[in-house]
Amino acid sequence: MTKTAWVAGASGLIGGHLVRLLSNNSDYEKVIAFVRKPINEEWAQHEKVEQWCINYDELLAKDTTNKVDDLYCALGSTTRKTPDKNTYYQIDVNYPLTFAELGLSHGAKYFGLVSSHGAKATSSISYYLKMKGQLEQKLEQLKYPTTCIAQPSLLKGDREEFRFVEKISESFMSLMPGNYKAIESIDVAASLIDAAKNNHPQGLVRLASKDMQERSKSL
Numbered sequence: 001m002t003k004t005a006w007v008a009g010a011s012g013l014i015g016g017h018l019v020r021l022l023s024n025n026s027d028y029e030k031v032i033a034f035v036r037k038p039i040n041e042e043w044a045q046h047e048k049v050e051q052w053c054i055n056y057d058e059l060l061a062k063d064t065t066n067k068v069d070d071l072y073c074a075l076g077s078t079t080r081k082t083p084d085k086n087t088y089y090q091i092d093v094n095y096p097l098t099f100a101e102l103g104l105s106h107g108a109k110y111f112g113l114v115s116s117h118g119a120k121a122t123s124s125i126s127y128y129l130k131m132k133g134q135l136e137q138k139l140e141q142l143k144y145p146t147t148c149i150a151q152p153s154l155l156k157g158d159r160e161e162f163r164f165v166e167k168i169s170e171s172f173m174s175l176m177p178g179n180y181k182a183i184e185s186i187d188v189a190a191s192l193i194d195a196a197k198n199n200h201p202q203g204l205v206r207l208a209s210k211d212m213q214e215r216s217k218s219l
Contacts, residue, residue: 002029004067006108008099009074010051011039013157014114017189018072021219023048025193032068034099056095059102070110070196071103074189085127092128093135100142109145109201112192117153117179117209145201150188153209157185179209190216 005022009015010033022031023046033039033051043049052062056075061068073096082088100111118125119132139147191212195205 003027003069004030004032005070005072006032006034006068006099006103007072007074008034008096009076009114010035011041012074012076013155013185014189015072015074016041016043017157017186018074018192019043019049021186021189021193021216022072027197056091056098059095059098061102061106067107068103069108070112071100071108072112072192073099074114075099076114079128088127089131092131093138096135097138097142100139100144104142104144110148110196111139111142111144111146112148112196113139113150114188114192115149115151117151119151140204146196146198146203146205148192148195148202148205148207150192150207150212151179151209152183152185152188152212153180154182155185155188156182181210181213183209183213184216187212187215190219194218 005028007015007018007022010019019031019033020043022028023043029048031049033044033049034054035051037053038051044051075091075096077088077091079088082091096113103111113135115136116129116132118129119136120129121133121137123130123133136149139149191207194215195207
C-alpha cells in the first residue's frame with residue numbers, strides 16, 4: 001500500500017510522533033507535515049517527509065491535484081499561550097475543521113483527531129473540554145468514511161516548553177485508574193495510525209484513553 005498522509009500540528013508533542021511513526025510505516029509513501037515555519041527535527045530529514053509552510057487562516061494545498069488518503073490532526077493551544085477565548089476557539093476548533101474540509105476536497109477517507117478525555121459540547125466544567133466536544137460534533141457532520149477521535153487523559157512526554165503544573169500532575173495521574181491515568185503521547189499517535197489500517201468505512205470511532213495505553217509497543 002502506498003498512501004499519503006497529512007499531519008496538522010506536526011511541531012507539537014503528538015504531531016511529532018505522528019510524523020515519525022508514519023514515515024517509518026510501510027503503508028505510507030509520503031508524509032506531509034503542515035507547519036507554520038520550517039521545523040529542524042530529526043523526522044524532517046526522512047526521505048518520505050515533506051514540510052508545507054501554511055497559514056491556517058488561508059489554508060490551501062500546494063496544488064489542486066494533490067491527493068491524500070489519511071489526515072491526522074494534533075492542533076491545539078493552551079490557555080497560557082492563548083488567553084483570548086476567540087483566538088483559542090479559532091485554533092482548537094476552526095483550524096481543525098478547515099483542515100478536515102480541505103482533506104475531503106482532496107480525496108481523504110480517514111480523519112484522525114487528538115481530542116481529550118471528558119470532551120463534551122455542553123461542558124460547564126471546562127472551556128477546553130467544551131471546545132473539544134464541539135469540534136467532535138462538527139467533525140461528525142462532515143461524514144468522513146472514517147473519523148477516529150482519540151480522547152487521551154493527561155499527556156506525558158518531552159515538550160519544548162517546561163510546564164511545571166503538568167509535570168507535577170504526571171506523577172499523580174500516572175497512578176490513576178482507567179481513562180484517568182496519564183498516557184504517553186506516542187501511544188496516542190500510534191493508536192490513531194493503527195485505526196487507519198482498515199480500508200473499509202468504519203464511520204465514527206472513539207479511542208478511550210485506557211485503550212490506547214502502551215499501543216506503541218505493538219508497532
